[in-house]
Structure formats: structure tokens, C-alpha cells
Amino acid sequence: MKQVKRAIPVNVITGFLGVGKTTAIRHLLDMKPRSEKWAVLVNEFGEIGLDASLLAGQGAEKEEGVFIREVPGGCMCCASGVPMQIALNQLITRSQPDRLIIEPTGLGHPLEVLNALSHSSYQGVLDVKATLTLVDARKVSDTRYTEHETFKQQLQIADIIISNKNDLSDSHDLANLNRYLKSLNLGDVPFYSISQGRINLDWLMLASRTAVSANKIHHHHSQESEVLTQGVIDFPVEGFVRKDNSGEGYKSSGWVFEPRFIFDRTKLLILFSGLDVERLKGVFITEQGGISFNQSDGSLSYFDVGETLDSRIEVIGQHAQAWQDLEEQILQAVIES
Numbered sequence: 001m002k003q004v005k006r007a008i009p010v011n012v013i014t015g016f017l018g019v020g021k022t023t024a025i026r027h028l029l030d031m032k033p034r035s036e037k038w039a040v041l042v043n044e045f046g047e048i049g050l051d052a053s054l055l056a057g058q059g060a061e062k063e064e065g066v067f068i069r070e071v072p073g074g075c076m077c078c079a080s081g082v083p084m085q086i087a088l089n090q091l092i093t094r095s096q097p098d099r100l101i102i103e104p105t106g107l108g109h110p111l112e113v114l115n116a117l118s119h120s121s122y123q124g125v126l127d128v129k130a131t132l133t134l135v136d137a138r139k140v141s142d143t144r145y146t147e148h149e150t151f152k153q154q155l156q157i158a159d160i161i162i163s164n165k166n167d168l169s170d171s172h173d174l175a176n177l178n179r180y181l182k183s184l185n186l187g188d189v190p191f192y193s194i195s196q197g198r199i200n201l202d203w204l205m206l207a208s209r210t211a212v213s214a215n216k217i218h219h220h221h222s223q224e225s226e227v228l229t230q231g232v233i234d235f236p237v238e239g240f241v242r243k244d245n246s247g248e249g250y251k252s253s254g255w256v257f258e259p260r261f262i263f264d265r266t267k268l269l270i271l272f273s274g275l276d277v278e279r280l281k282g283v284f285i286t287e288q289g290g291i292s293f294n295q296s297d298g299s300l301s302y303f304d305v306g307e308t309l310d311s312r313i314e315v316i317g318q319h320a321q322a323w324q325d326l327e328e329q330i331l332q333a334v335i336e337s
Helices: 021-030 051-057 082-095 110-117 137-141 149-156 171-183 201-205 265-273 326-331
Strands: 008-015 038-043 066-071 099-103 126-128 132-136 160-164 191-193 240-247 250-257 279-286 289-296 299-304 311-317
Touching: 008 021, 008 110, 008 201, 021 038, 021 099, 038 082, 066 082, 082 110, 110 126, 110 149, 132 137, 132 149, 137 171, 160 171, 171 191, 250 326, 265 279, 265 289, 265 299, 265 326
Parallel strands: 008 099, 008 126, 008 132, 038 066, 038 099, 132 160, 160 191
Antiparallel strands: 240 250, 250 311, 279 289, 279 311, 289 299
């Protein structure tokens, strides 16, 4: 890889599904020094790619000096790491950033990402700084999280552990989290509590104390993936594509719809409010303009976005039958022309 003038500081921001990683990165981009160029490499468990679209929809990539690249299907964390290396090399060459932020999927093993960043080919190119792990203190009472190996690894590789969504937690939740961290021998790791992803910019400057193991922890995904980038998809005659993935005990389904589909905003709100899934993200073209949906912890939020080149949604859960009729239900929300 072409040598850069100085090593680029790079931070991994990790955490389990729905903890608020994308919101935190959006907050960091808002605080980016105007004179700097930042690059963001995003990975998602699902196959269609939504986080980069959501960041762009909120104006992130329209800001001067922000570059976003995504890798779908969990493959940034798989053992070979080839998709990540290709995307990373392209992003560095394209943007020549002053800082690089990497967001692995919430179901991925960040240790493999750190291994890849520490490879000899990146010596003198990347300067691995603190790994930030976000955690929702309310989840520590749920064994689906505390006994999940990925959840534990995300905490174990952290240089800083951040309890996000502190506005939704209480003292009992935080006490449980502290006990859990001590049970993992993580009581001495720097710990902070925040709300709404408001990470302190200074935390990115800290050096990494994480010992990167040479022993690979394998993460598998169902198929080789390509990014379904907004505006460049070759749609079939029906006007939409579907992608599925599975791994780590979870399943995902994602759809991308041609921009000719205009959706009824109210019907979408009613549909998604009643959907029983672990995670939902979507961005749609409606009769009232672009809208983004985000559901975690059974709570659906939405906000207006700027121009979106297509409509797309991704759902994640442990039981795919929970959304077996979703495709038909979404199509029923299309406004007839």
C-alpha cells in the first residue's frame, strides 16, 4: 500500500446491536475540526448496507472533509478480512484522511478488525488509537447479551467502556453493569456514562492499550457480499431486491426499492411500530419526503432526512418468522401512481 506522510490515527467504535454506534459517530462528525478530513468505514450484519446511507441522509458525507465507505454482510470481521482490506485501502487512497473511524457490525468480532489494523502492511500507515466500546446498561440483566461471546469480546478489547443511553438507565442498571464488568476483570478499564451518543472528542486521542492476539476468532457469514450502493443498483423487473444473512444466532433480511416507489408515511409508521424484531433500520421516499426509521428496545423513532436515492430497510432478530409477511406489507404501503 502507498505510504502516507504520517500514520493516520484510527479508532474502532464497537458495541452490540442497537447500542447507538451510528448516533455516536454522527456526534463525533459534528465535532470534527473544520480543517481535518475524516473517513468512516462502516460494517453491517445485514446485506444491503444502511448505516452509510443514514449518515449520508443526515448530511454527514455532504459536509466538507467527511468520507464514508461501507462493507456489508458482517464480512469485515470474518477470518480472511479481505473485504475489509480492500475497502480500507480504497478509502485511505481516496480520502487521505486525518482520522479514520471504523464501526464493526454489532454482531461482529472487533478483535479481528484490530488484528487487521495491526498487520505489517499498515505499519507507518495507521496509528491504532483507543477502541471505544458502547454498552447499554439495561442489557446486563438479559442473559442473551451477557452470555453472548461477541458481547463479551466487545467489552474485553475496549480501551474505554462507555455506558450509552444513560438517560434511559437508572442507578440499578449501572450497578449491574459495574458488577458484570468486574466479573470479566474489566473493573480497571476507563468507564464513562453518556446519553445520545455524546462521546468526548478527547477520548479518541488516547493510545490503545489493547493487546491484539494473533489467534483469530472466526466469524462466519452466509455469503460473499457486495455493497448495494444507493443509486447504482440494477433492479429486477419487480423493482426491488432482497438480501438475507445469518450468523451468531441472529438472522437478517433487507430490501431495497427503486426510487419510483413512493410510500405512504402513515402506513409505514403503523407497520413498523407493530413489528416484533430485535433491530430495524430504514430510509424511505414518501409523499412527504425522505424519512428514516430506527427501532431498538421495542421503541421506534423516525426523523426527516435529506435526499435519498432509493428506499431500503433492514430487520434483524433471532426468529425470521417474525417478519415473514413484511415484504408484502411494505408493498401495500406504496402509493399508487
